[in-house]
Amino acid sequence: DGSDEPGTAACAGRPGADERWFYCPNSAGTPRYVYSSRVGDGICDCCDGSDEWQLPGTCQDLCEEQGRARKARLEQRRAEMERGIRKRQAALADAEAEVKEWTGKLAVLEAEEAELLKSLQARQEIQRQKRAAVVKEAEQAGREVAPDLAPESKKVSEYAKWMEKGDSASEEAGASSSEQVCSDKVCIARAAVARRELRQIKVKSGALVDFVEFVYASGEPSVVGEGKGEEQEPFDLEPGEVLVEIRGAQGGLLDRIQFVTSRGRESKAYGGSGGDSFSFKASDGKMIVGLRRAVGLAGRVTGMEEALFRPLTPAEKELEDAMGLVQEAERGLSAKAASMQELQGKIELAAGAHAAYQSLNECGTAQLGQYNYKICPFGEATQGHVRLGRWKGWASDARHVGLFDNGERCFSGIVRSLRVQFECGEKHVVETVREPSQCVYEATMTHPAACDPRDFEESDRVLQPHEGHVEL
Structure with missing residues (x-):
């Protein structure tokens, strides 16, 4: 098996010989295997x-010289790590204080939510009684109850919809109960909503219609659309005048x-x-009294709200x-539940294994070769103007490794992705970026949150054959 020739290459061609190592004592330097x-290769x-x-x-004996250089590097690196560790410890202390504060706020919100729920139930009972009176009145007069005053069986609590599906549930439920109408090639939904007195319509537009804002006599305005159009002259409604028709093209x-x-x-x-x-x-x-539009820049009209x-x-x-x-x-x-959800998310992150990264959340930058790199944990990673990926989460197979995916597509169609190894450092600096396969990137970045006191224990180990020097 070649064990009789541990110091020569005489058995290098035998099976298993590649696994045989030669030990370098390197007195005054760093012991290692090769x-x-x-x-014996010169x-x-x-x-x-x-x-x-x-x-x-x-060969000359260079161990003492290399040992001095290595010691200087280690001392410099150790000082950087110590500063990074202090930053990490301070960040963890801040996170612990924040978790305590947020937990207290969450308890207050939960108590307030319980009181609001009692108030809602009392108001719903009054509403039920008033609605019964309206239904009875309509039956006696021989007319249909207005859709926006429909019986409770046809309505769903906005709070219940939010709790079940989130903020978008209201719009989805409204659209599902509405009637579809068409004008030539364009079809939209016509939905019954609560009565509102429309006073003014504001528009921002250019070649397309970006924003439309409906201003009412009371309550918050309704703004639909996205974009950066120019503000146009508003359209004011006179007293007793209402909106009865919309025209356009899309x-x-x-x-x-x-x-x-x-x-x-x-x-x-x-x-x-x-x-x-x-x-x-x-x-x-x-x-x-309002419009509904598709999400996005100058989204088309999808619905019309009537009262x-x-x-x-x-x-x-x-x-x-x-x-x-x-x-x-x-x-x-709904607002209370949203605030509670936000606080619970913050608590989970601040109390988790990567809490220090949240408290020390800064972007790392560097110019490597012809490219400017910017890596933002929990955000985006870019190479110049090209997005390498958006934050996906932490790797499950390694410590201090962050993953980015859904970057811009390469010409080959591959979606760019990035794997970042965070290493201990006082500052946030991108140190290396490489592309081991097409559009798949790997990077190293220094970050105080990666500073672990246990790493000091590895400073005196024997180097393995693939290592050239010690990286604490």
């Missing part, structure tokens, strides 16, 4: 020259929109040209007021 195939792999003992005079995006009132007044046509034309009018006895136009009876007015109080309580509960 592959036995490198012994190249000085051991700083004391012991691997070339068959060729006397070939394809994948909203190209143009115009508003028409009950008195026949028309707003200017906002936006540009293009798209399929449409015209949607309010149902009989209804007024238009009852005729004067309300006293019973209907009482029900509308009761519904408003219920919706107010539901919004309060």
Whole structure:
């Protein structure tokens, strides 16, 4: 098996010989192993020259010189690590204090949520009684109950929808209970909503219609759309005037929109040209009080919100007021639940195995070769203007390794990804970046949160054949 020739390369070709190592004592330097195939090859792999003992005079003993240099490197590295450890310990102490503070706030929010829930239940009971009176009144008058004052069996609590699905549930539920109407090639949903008095419409547009804002006599305005269009002259409604028609054009995006009132007044046509034309009018006895649009830049119109136009009876007015109080309580509960969810997320991160990274959350940068690199834990990693990936999470197979995925596609179609090994350091610095396979990147980055006092214990170990020097 070659064990009779531990100091020579005589058995290098035998099976198993590649696993045989030669030990370099390297007195005054760093002991290490080298592959036995490198012994007696005329190249000085051991700083004391012991691997070339068959060729006397070939190697000088450089161990003392290398030992001094290594000691200086270790002392510098140790000082950096100690500063990094102090930063890490301070960050963990801050995280512990924050967790304590957040836990206290969470307890307060939970108590407030319980009180709000009691208030909501009381308001719902009043609403149920008022609605029963409206239904009875409608039956006696021989008319249908207005959709926005519909019986409870047809309505779902906004708070319940939020708790089950999140903020988007309200829009989804509204769209599912609405009626679809079409104008030529354009079809949208027509939904019944609570009564609101529309006072003004504001638009931001350019070649496309970006934002549309509905301003009411009371309550928060309704803003739909995304983009950076220019602010246009607003369209004001006169007292007693309501919106009864919307016109425009759209394809994948909203190209143009115009508003028409009950008195026949028309707003200017906002936006540009293009798209399929449409015209949607309010149902009989209804007024238009809002729009729904697709998510994204200049999203197309997907829905039209209508409310009852005729004067309300006293019973209907009482029900509308009761519904408003219920919706107010539901919004309060939804906001409280969102705050609790946010705090719980913070507590989980700050109390987890990588708590120090959260407290010391900074981006690392460097210019390596022709590229500027920026790696942001919990954010994005970039190479110049190219996104290498978005934060995915921590690797399960290694310590202090962060993963980024969903980067920009390469010309070959491969989606870029990045694996980052965080190493102990006082500052956040990207040290190396390489691309072992096409569009798959690996990097090392110094970070105080990676500083572990246990790493000092490895400073006196024997180097393995693949290692050139000690990296604490």
